[in-house]
Amino acid sequence: MAERAAQLSVDGQTIDLAVLSPSEGYDAIDISALITEGYVTFDPGFMSTASCESSITYIDGDEGILLHRGYPIEQLSSSSNYLELTYLLLFGSLPTQSEFDAYKEKIRAETYVDDRLLALCATLPQHSHPMGIMCSLVGAMSAIFHHETDITDAASRDQVAIKLIAQMPICAAIAYRHSVGKPMLPAKPELAYGEHFLHLMFSEHEDDEVNPVLATAMDRIFLLHADHEQNASTSTVRLAGSTDANPYASIAAGIAALWGPSHGGANEAVLDMLAEMGSVDRIEEFVGKAKDSNDPFRLMGFGHRVYKNYDPRAKVMQQTCDEVLNELGVENDPVLQMARELERIALADDYFVQRRLYPNVDFYSGIILKAIGMPVELFTVIFVTGRTSGWIAQWKELVSEPYKIGRPRQMYTGSRNRDYVPIGAR
Numbered sequence: 001m002a003e004r005a006a007q008l009s010v011d012g013q014t015i016d017l018a019v020l021s022p023s024e025g026y027d028a029i030d031i032s033a034l035i036t037e038g039y040v041t042f043d044p045g046f047m048s049t050a051s052c053e054s055s056i057t058y059i060d061g062d063e064g065i066l067l068h069r070g071y072p073i074e075q076l077s078s079s080s081n082y083l084e085l086t087y088l089l090l091f092g093s094l095p096t097q098s099e100f101d102a103y104k105e106k107i108r109a110e111t112y113v114d115d116r117l118l119a120l121c122a123t124l125p126q127h128s129h130p131m132g133i134m135c136s137l138v139g140a141m142s143a144i145f146h147h148e149t150d151i152t153d154a155a156s157r158d159q160v161a162i163k164l165i166a167q168m169p170i171c172a173a174i175a176y177r178h179s180v181g182k183p184m185l186p187a188k189p190e191l192a193y194g195e196h197f198l199h200l201m202f203s204e205h206e207d208d209e210v211n212p213v214l215a216t217a218m219d220r221i222f223l224l225h226a227d228h229e230q231n232a233s234t235s236t237v238r239l240a241g242s243t244d245a246n247p248y249a250s251i252a253a254g255i256a257a258l259w260g261p262s263h264g265g266a267n268e269a270v271l272d273m274l275a276e277m278g279s280v281d282r283i284e285e286f287v288g289k290a291k292d293s294n295d296p297f298r299l300m301g302f303g304h305r306v307y308k309n310y311d312p313r314a315k316v317m318q319q320t321c322d323e324v325l326n327e328l329g330v331e332n333d334p335v336l337q338m339a340r341e342l343e344r345i346a347l348a349d350d351y352f353v354q355r356r357l358y359p360n361v362d363f364y365s366g367i368i369l370k371a372i373g374m375p376v377e378l379f380t381v382i383f384v385t386g387r388t389s390g391w392i393a394q395w396k397e398l399v400s401e402p403y404k405i406g407r408p409r410q411m412y413t414g415s416r417n418r419d420y421v422p423i424g425a426r
């Protein structure tokens, strides 16, 4: 029995509910037995609902803190790299050199261009949205690798994770090069993760080199997007995984959820918003629209369900933005200038201050990606590539222990029981 209990008094009866203490964050009131008392809770958008226990990532939204297995994102982004973080997310501790070398060897073994995925992509129209292509390619992986996947076997679960982490940058490059009518390059497993991705994306020839500053920035962007507790797409992956579904199919479901502009699609939406804004002269107009409760427009890249402070990833992203634009000699990029002025104006505006709306991870990522030469339609694909490690780590955490199928209840507001009326009598 938990040490503490909450009492819920309703309709003259008192219901005891256990209070659970996490290692960090809000105490949790266990309401799972409430249904036996004839009640359900109502929490649209899951504002106050913890859907699971997890030890992978912790966010303190008030303080703007993000920890992966206890390590602050600021330290990981300055001292680690994306592949090492994927190991940490999957296995719970930082690898020794020999562990990391063995892990990287497994990733390299899965780093190849799968001709079946290449052929599938070729069947899609050239103008297809890359996020739809990613859904298709990862969905196809569920078809191709289903019979060799055993979710009850730990080694098979790890193999799924390694294959997905290795294949995502290649799928992204397949999608992009198809969209611009360029033939795919062969994989170069010996390259570092971010470097390899930029090579597959933009190189004309196999021996072309990648700018090391851009390669480092790309790796850091993947690292900053790796995992983020039970966000909409991760919750989608967990819900699909809770039915014992194929893990590749569960990740494809996560890709679909991330596509929305309220979630991972925001980085693309930030650039579209800045393009529509056109100049600093129109910032006040757009801020006014964002503040108008009758206008559905929201300031893209601002606000967050959990962060009511600066998103710590946005701060690192802003530093990376400066590095990339300085390296490329475009530090006076007009879009960046507009973004900086928009941020300054919004952060001084009572509407945003009172609602604790700050720039989130998407606000600057789009500007960096644009400077690197990434087409806007690829921005969320970059998010997918980074977040795949978080999704599959969360899926692994779920299916590695006993779990229940996720099946929320509802508050029914439809018609009460009534008799069918024949069409002639309506």
Ligand code: SDX
Pocket: 227, 228, 230, 231, 232, 261, 262, 263, 264, 266, 290, 291, 293, 297, 298, 299, 300, 301, 302, 303, 304, 305, 306, 355, 357, 360, 361, 362
């Ligand atoms: C990501 O969950 C995650 O962790 C996601 C993510 C991850 O790594 O997985 O961090 C990635 O999705 C980041 C968020 C990217 N989305 C955007 O940048 C789109 C713009 N942001 C908004 O759509 C919004 O802020 C959400 C969707 C992110 C959060 O929505 P909520 O939780 O409904 O917002 P809220 O409850 O904090 O809103 C409080 C008030 C409301 O106004 P009032 O009813 O109080 O008058 O703030 C307003 C909102 O209308 N508001 C905004 C706003 N965001 C919230 N007003 C103008 N512009 C905005 N961007």
